[in-house]
C-alpha cells in the first residue's frame with residue numbers, strides 16, 4: 001500500500017503508460033484486472049474513438065482505469081470534455097501543460113496526474129491542482145524530455161508535496177524498488193507491456209522489443225523540438241540524415257506522419273516508428289500481464305523488505 005494505491009483504489013502502485021496507438025482498451029483492461037492501473041492512450045485519435053474505447057474497457061473490467069491525453073493532439077480540448085462527461089477514474093497527460101483542463105476534470109471528480117519532464121512543470125502542475133505527477137525520464141519510449149529518471153525523480157520528490165510516480169527505464173522489481181528508494185510512491189511502465197500477450201499490436205513490434213539490446217533505441221527529432229525515442233531501423237537513419245542537415249520541424253514531421261501506425265498496425269520494420277524505452281534490452285520474452293506485474297512486485301517486496309518505510 002502506498003499513497004497512490006489508496007488514492008486510486010488499486011492493488012499495485014503501477015500504471016501502464018498510455019502509449020499512442022498501442023494502449024487500447026485490451027491492454028488497459030488487462031492491467032487493471034491484474035491490479036495495476038491500465039491507461040488508454042488517446043495519441044492523435046479523436047473524441048469518438050476515445051469514447052468507444054472507454055465504453056469497451058468498462059465491459060472488460062470493473063476496476064479503475066485511466067486515459068492519457070497527448071496534449072499536442074489538436075483535438076485535445078474536445079477529448080478533455082469527453083473525459084469529463086464519461087467521468088473516467090484517472091486522467092494522465094503528456095507532451096504539454098495540462099493546466100487549462102484541470103479545473104474541468106477536478107469538477108467531474110477525476111484524479112488528474114500529468115507527466116512531467118522537469119521540476120518546473122511539476123511545481124506548476126501542483127499549483128494548478130494536480131493530484132500527483134509522473135516524473136518521466138529520458139529512458140522512456142516515445143516523446144521524451146532530457147533528464148534521466150535517476151536525476152529527475154528525487155528532484156521532483158523534493159520540489160512538490162503531492163505523490164510522485166517514477167517512469168522511464170522500469171521493467172522489473174529492481175526498477176520498482178529503486179524508484180521507491182528515490183522517493184516515488186509508484187511506477188509507470190510502458191515498454192514491458194508492449195511485450196505482453198494481451199497487447200493488441202503487430203507481432204513484429206513485439207519481436208523488435210524482444211530482439212532489442214541496451215543500445216538499440218535512439219532519440220530522433222531533438223533538433224526539431226520533437227524528441228522521440230524509438231528502436232533503430234531504416235527510418236531512424238533517414239531521421240538522422242535530416243537532422244544532420246538541420247531540416248525543419250515540418251520536414252521531420254512529414255517523415256514521421258503515419259509511421260507509428262505503420263509500426264503498430266502493419267508491423268512495417270523499415271518504415272515504422274517502433275517507440276520503446278532503453279529498458280527494451282532487458283525484456284526477452286512475451287508474458288501475460290498478470291505474471292509481469294505479480295513478479296515485479298514480488299521481487300520489489302523482497303528487495304525492499306528491511307528497507308523500512310519508504311513512502
Ligand code: TUI
Nearest residue numbers: 020043070094095096097115116117141142143144145
Ligand atoms: O507523451 C509522452 N510520450 C509520448 S506521446 C507520443 S505520441 C507522438 N507521436 C508522434 C510524435 C510525437 C508524439 C508518444 N510518446 N510522454 C509524456 C511526456 N511528456 N514526456 C515528456 C513530456 C513533456 C514534455 C514537455 C511534458 C510537458 C512538456 O512541457 C512543455 C511545456 O509546455 O511546458
